[in-house]
Amino acid sequence: MSHYIHDDKIKDLELMANKIRQAIIEMLIEAGSGHTAGSLGMADIFTALYFHILNHDPKNPDWPERDRLILSNGHICPVRYAAMAYSGYFPIEELKTLRKFGSRLQGHPERNMLPGVETTSGPLGSGLGEAAGIAYGARMDGKKFRVYCAMSDAEHQSGNLWESAMFAGNNKLNNLTGIIDRNNIQISGMTENVMALEPLRAKYEAFNWHVLEVDGHNIEEFVDAVEEAKTIYEKPTVIIAHTIPGKGIPEMEFDYKWHGIAPKPEEGERFLKELRKNVE
């Protein structure tokens, strides 16, 4: 039993995560393109962040003391947009404008378009540096908020990310928590076949990070890990969240082909039925 979250709250969050998954499918059907597998896989974590962990105010997205959530792998923005809409940043109806001309919900998120998005992202490997820069600046001014950086696993193939990991370790940025979506897929296959990431834990440890590993679909485990990170004084912490790409839709799970495509309308309707069945 967790010291940090009650069982009834976990149940509520699991129901919300299901709603977020449905919203993701609905958005992507409407958009006709986008990234489905990673968005679904991170639904539990984004729900935990927006509805339990983050100290934020959806009605005041520029509140200076808010926790910052940086989404480095911008392509899974449907999960962020859905969590933002359901927590009150903007009308849920607006989710249907994803990827459309004139929309604030760009195909990859832009900070100047939608308040609360924090950073413009999509090109992989650079979110951790931005997060580390915010954490460094906040520490200079004695600010108490925390900085979270959600990353994909495959973006750890890029050099810029490791430059930033080295910087954060070197500067002991204990107000920074990295969250890795370790779903094992990338656009052209399984990560370990494209360019192996393992041993990922040892790499971070070698860069002077505190490393935790959790089941990314177990909200209690994730919340506990985030709380443990707050107790680590001398290092930044990274949470390697083992997730199932496409989680919630059995025929999509672990199929890398769903990395970068959206469901067709008839497929999507079937997926929505499956998701609704889970909460009956």
Add this chain to the structure above:
Amino acid sequence: MLNKETDKIPTRDGFGKGLVDAGEKDERIVVLCADLAESTRCHWFKEKFPARYIELGVAEQNLVTIASGLANYGKIPFISSYAVFNPGRNNEQIRTLVSLSKLPVKIAGGHAGVSVGPDGATHQGLEDIALMRVQPNMTVLIPCDAIEARKATLAAAFYDGPVYIRLGREKTAVFTTEETPFEIGKANILRVGKDATVIGCGSLLYNALIAAEELSKDKIDVEVINCHTIKPLDAETILSSVKKTSAIVSVEEHQIMGGLGSAVAEMLAQNFPAPQELIGVRDRFGESGEAGELIEALGMGVKDIKAAIIKVIKRKK
């Protein structure tokens, strides 16, 4: 202005002094450098404000990503390295995390041009103006001497948005004064004339002034414009000059493709087409040598500028 006894100081020194001035004026100013604090003159800021100096090590991509985060939080970061790396190596990070993000990161590209000298082609930045001026939201400044570099650095610090400043390594003539006005986007007329306009940026402007002076002995009356801001380009000043002279020569220590000359040609083609000659590097890399000999060897010496002026006047009809 053309006094032979004129001081010679590198523009990087003006930048270093400007950083200290900016740091004194505003606590939000922070300086980030990739293991080149001394040669880019960030070390003066580092000595004065150690808590606001951030060392990145040899990691130019991270120079941008960290600075973007600092600016996102509320700081005004300057990032400094050599132009071949910054904005060369880290160009996409600048595009996404600075220009598209509209964050006030100030990018300083040092050791620009062939006048870097003996270090050779790998370290002679000749593409940086092109790389920066094609990015929306970016302002591009190229100070002509150390005094102007100090002013440009201060102006960049308090300019709302991303700015690129191009700097040189070599000691070059100081030919502006503390009183010379400097306003981003407002070109300065250094010399009034009616037969041809010479527009330049950076320390090579001094060669343009000598060329104009020498041609005046042959009764050729040349107007010289200091175009320290490549973007936004001061179309008004350039057009009014070219409407008077009907001929223009652009002068820059950069590839002629994509630099000042291109910016001027693009503007004139749409408003007031006129014969133009371009002085600059012609689709080749530099090489080792002394600054002065490389400037001559690559066709950017005083005699080359004079020849271009005579040629462009002949093309008028």
